Every structure is written in C-alpha cells, then in structure tokens.
Amino acid sequence: MSYSFKCSIQKIQSVFLASLTAIVLAAGCSSAASTSPEDHVVRVCLQPIPSYAPLWIAKRKGWLREALHEAGLGSVEWSTMRDGPLQNEAFAAGMIDVALTADTPAIIGRSAGLDIEVVALAATSPESLAILIPADSQVKGVADLKGKKIAATKGSFCHHLLALALQKEGLSLDDVRFINMSGPEINTSLQTGNIDAGVTWEPYITQILSSGSAKILLDGTNLKSGNEVIVVTRDLAQQSPNVVQKILEVFRKGHDYLRENPEDAAKLIATDVDLQPEQLVTAFQKIKYITPLDDATLAEFDATQKFLHELGVNRRTIDVAEFIDFQFQPDATLKVK
Numbered sequence: 001m002s003y004s005f006k007c008s009i010q011k012i013q014s015v016f017l018a019s020l021t022a023i024v025l026a027a028g029c030s031s032a033a034s035t036s037p038e039d040h041v042v043r044v045c046l047q048p049i050p051s052y053a054p055l056w057i058a059k060r061k062g063w064l065r066e067a068l069h070e071a072g073l074g075s076v077e078w079s080t081m082r083d084g085p086l087q088n089e090a091f092a093a094g095m096i097d098v099a100l101t102a103d104t105p106a107i108i109g110r111s112a113g114l115d116i117e118v119v120a121l122a123a124t125s126p127e128s129l130a131i132l133i134p135a136d137s138q139v140k141g142v143a144d145l146k147g148k149k150i151a152a153t154k155g156s157f158c159h160h161l162l163a164l165a166l167q168k169e170g171l172s173l174d175d176v177r178f179i180n181m182s183g184p185e186i187n188t189s190l191q192t193g194n195i196d197a198g199v200t201w202e203p204y205i206t207q208i209l210s211s212g213s214a215k216i217l218l219d220g221t222n223l224k225s226g227n228e229v230i231v232v233t234r235d236l237a238q239q240s241p242n243v244v245q246k247i248l249e250v251f252r253k254g255h256d257y258l259r260e261n262p263e264d265a266a267k268l269i270a271t272d273v274d275l276q277p278e279q280l281v282t283a284f285q286k287i288k289y290i291t292p293l294d295d296a297t298l299a300e301f302d303a304t305q306k307f308l309h310e311l312g313v314n315r316r317t318i319d320v321a322e323f324i325d326f327q328f329q330p331d332a333t334l335k336v337k
Contacts, residue, residue: 039074040073040074040075040240040243041074041075041076041077042068042074042075042076042077042097042098042236042240042243042247043076043077043079043095043096043097043098044064044076044077044078044079044096044097044098044099044247045078045079045080045081045087045090045096045098045099045100046059046078046079046080046081046099046100046272047080047081047082047083047084047087047100047101048080048082048203048272048273048274049128049201049202049203049273050128050202050203050273050275050280050283050284050287051100051122051123051125051128051202051226051228051287051289052100052122052123052228052273053254053255053258053265053269053273053280053284053287053289054122054251054252054253054254054255054257054258054289054290055100055122055247055250055251055254056254056268056269056272056273057254057257057258057265057268057269058250058251058253058254059078059272060268060269060272061254061257061268063250063253063254064076064246064247064250067246067249067250068243068246071242071246073240073242073243073246074243079095079096080272081099082182082183083105083153083156083182083183084099084101084102084104084105084106084108084109084156085105085108085153085155087099087101087105087109088105088108088109088112088114091109091114091116091233092109092112092114097232097233097235097236098230098231098232098233098236098244098247099230099231099232100122100228100229100230100231101228101229101231102156102157102201102226102227102228102229103118103157103227103228103229103300103301103304104155104156104157104159104160104304104308105155105156106118106229106231106323107301107304107305107308107314107318107320107323108155108308108313108314109231110318110323111305111308111309111314111315111316111317111318112314112315115233115234115235116231116232116233116234117231117232117234117237117323117324117325118229118230118231118323118324118325119230119231119232119237119244119248119324119325119328119329120229120230120248120251120290120293120328120329121227121228121229121230121290121291121292121293121297122228122229122230122251122289122290123226123228123287123288123289123290123291124225124226124227124228124287124288124291125202125220125225125226125228125286125287125288126219126220126221126222126223126224126225126226127219127220127221127226127286128201128202128205128219128220128226128283128286128287129157129158129161129199129200129201129202129205129219129220129224129226130161130199130200130201130205130216130217130218130219130220131145131150131161131162131165131197131198131199131216131217131218131219132186132190132197132198132199132200132205132208132209132214132215132216132217133190133196133197133198133214133215133217134190134193134196134213134214134215135212135213135214135215137196137197137215139196139197139217141169141217142165142166142168142169142171142217142218143169143170143171145166145171145176145196145197146171146175146176147175147176147177148176148177148196148197149176149177149179149194149195149196149197150162150176150177150178150179150195150196150197150198150199151178151179151180151181151185151186151189151195151197151198151199152178152180152181152186152198152199152200153180153181153182153183153186153200154178154180154313155308155311155313156201157201157224157226157227157304158199158200158201159199159311160224160304160307161199161220161223161224162176162178162199163307164223164224165218165223168223179195181195181198183200183201183204184204186198186199186200186204187200187204187207187208187214190208190213190214191208191211191213191214197217198214201226202283202286203273203274203275203279203283206275206279206282206283207274207275210276210279224300225297225300227291227297227300227301230247230248230251232244232247232325237325237327237328241327241328244328245328248328251290252290255289255290258284258289262281262284263277263281265280265284266278266280266281266284293324293329298320298321298324301320301323302320305317305318305320
C-alpha cells in the first residue's frame with residue numbers, strides 16, 4: 001500500500017474517532033435546542049460526474065429545496081467534492097449527511113467505522129470506467145500490460161477493474177507497476193507519457209479522449225458494473241426518513257427531465273460535470289440511472305469488499321446486506337436472509 005493512500009485511510013479513521021464525541025454532543029445540543037423540523041438543514045455532497053446528473057439537475061432547478069420546504073422538512077445545503085475518499089472524511093467529521101459516490105469508497109467508509117448506509121443505487125455504467133492507454137501505444141491487449149506502469153486511484157472501483165482485467169488474462173496486480181493517482185493526475189500522466197496505462201472514470205475518460213492523446217483499451221463491460229450509490233448517515237435515515245424519501249423523489253424527477261430533455265439537461269449542468277453539452281449528451285447514453293438493487297448487485301458489493309480486504313485497504317469485512325436500508329427499497333428483488 002502506498003504511503004499517501006495509507007495516510008488517507010488512517011486519516012478517515014482518526015478523524016472519525018476524534019470527532020465522534022463532538023458529533024454526539026452536538027447532536028444532543030441540537031435536539032434540545034431545535035424547535036421544529038423546519039429548522040433542519042440536510043447537507044448533500046455531490047461529485048462532478050455524469051452519473052449524478054439527475055441530482056445535479058434537481059440542484060440547478062431548486063427542486064429539493066422546494067420539496068423540503070413544502071413538506072415542512074427544512075432546507076438543503078449543497079457541497080461538491082472531487083472523489084469518495086474526500087466524502088468519507090467529510091462524513092467522519094460530521095460535515096455532510098448525504099453523498100453520491102461509487103460503491104467502493106462507500107464500502108471503505110463503512111469498514112472504517114462510518115455509520116452510513118446505502119439507500120439507493122443511483123446508476124450503473126460499465127462504460128463509464130475504463131483502462132486507457134496513450135494514443136500511440138503499441139499495447140494491444142491487457143496481457144501486454146505485464147511489467148508496465150499503470151495508474152489508478154487505489155481502492156477505487158477502477159483499481160478493482162484493473163485487478164479483474166488482469167485476472168482474466170492470468171495475471172495479478174503484482175505483475176504490473178502500480179501507481180496511486182487521482183483522476184486528473186492520470187490524465188496528465190497519460191498525456192505526458194509518464195505512465196503506460198491509466199484506469200479512470202467519467203468525466204476524465206471523455207476529457208482525455210477528446211484531446212486525442214489517449215484511447216480505450218478496455219472498459220468495465222462484463223467485468224465491473226460501475227455501481228454508483230446514494231449514501232446517508234444512519235441518523236438521517238432513522239430520524240428523518242421523509243427527508244431521504246424527498247431526495248430520492250427529486251432524483252427520479254431529475255432523471256425524468258434528463259430522459260425527456262437530454263440536450264437541455266446537458267446545457268443546464270455541463271459546467272458542473274466539466275464536460276461540453278454535446279459530450280454530456282453522449283455520456284448520458286452510457287449510463288443506466290436508478291438501477292434496481294438485486295442479488296447480483298449485492299454479490300458485486302460483496303466481491304468488492306473482499307477485494308478491498310485482500311488488498312489491505314479495509315481492516316475488516318462488512319455485511320453488505322446490512323449496509324442497505326431496505327425501507328427505501330420497497331421494490332428490491334433481494335433474497336436476503
């Protein structure tokens with residue numbers, strides 16, 4: 001494990017433990033001082049990626065603020081963070097109540113002690129994560145990556161994609177020179193030729209493909225679904241389930257708007273996800289929004305958390321069935337014991 005990533009995981013755990021007492025005390029004070037539900041503010045954190053487009057639309061349209069106000073449930077405070085590890089730190093510090101993130105960082109957070117749970121599967125998109133190589137690379141297949149310098153964000157679903165792709169060719173992560181990098185760093189390194197391949201996600205895939213400096217070697221199709229989840233604190237789910245329900249309702253409303261008006265939706269949120277409107281319309285077509293939770297999803301969650309445990313990122317495994325709050329999944333087709 002790289003020093004920087006180990007520090008990041010330790011930071012999540014230490015911040016969580018250090019802030020736990022303060023968070024509990026603050027919650028106690030707030031419950032004593034709070035006068036009505038209208039005073040409540042739900043803090044929602046987004047990432048700048050197309051898979052979260054429905055809630056970005058709802059943000060731009062003011063739908064969640066309106067829905068909460070009309071129901072007398074309070075108001076909303078929005079924030080944006082680059083990736084899941086940063087959102088985990090924010091959860092640990094008691095700074096956010098809701099995050100849209102990939103399943104992998106959510107599982108890492110839960111394993112590290114965060115009291116969070118999945119309330120919905122926001123989207124799946126195997127094509128929204130991929131192994132990229134420089135445009136002039138002579139690499140023809142995954143087997144050719146043996147001994148090469150390959151970058152991914154350690155512990156991300158892209159890291160898992162790399163492991164699965166190598167495994168399919170009879171190789172493992174030990175057979176490549178792995179480098180831990182963020183999405184923007186991967187694109188820069190591909191353009192400068194400092195790495196032989198990079199495993200990343202949208203919008204970084206579209207950004208670098210449009211520059212002409214990279215090409216796709218393989219995406220997640222038939223290997224990794226690219227699960228994106230809506231995660232909330234257990235306190236919010238238990239104490240304010242109507243707030244969570246409103247978030248899910250406006251997410252669906254945003255999806256309906258996107259489906260009926262893809263060009264307008266793309267223009268509305270293009271700057272939020274760092275793509276041109278025409279690029280975003282294309283990206284929409286790769287994503288399946290509001291995917292039902294089923295046994296296959298649970299199995300993939302379980303495979304992910306086992307990978308993270310074996311990798312040494314997670315110190316303990318979790319019960320993935322307990323990670324999902326089924327009160328928000330009335331139509332889930334899960335065979336949970």
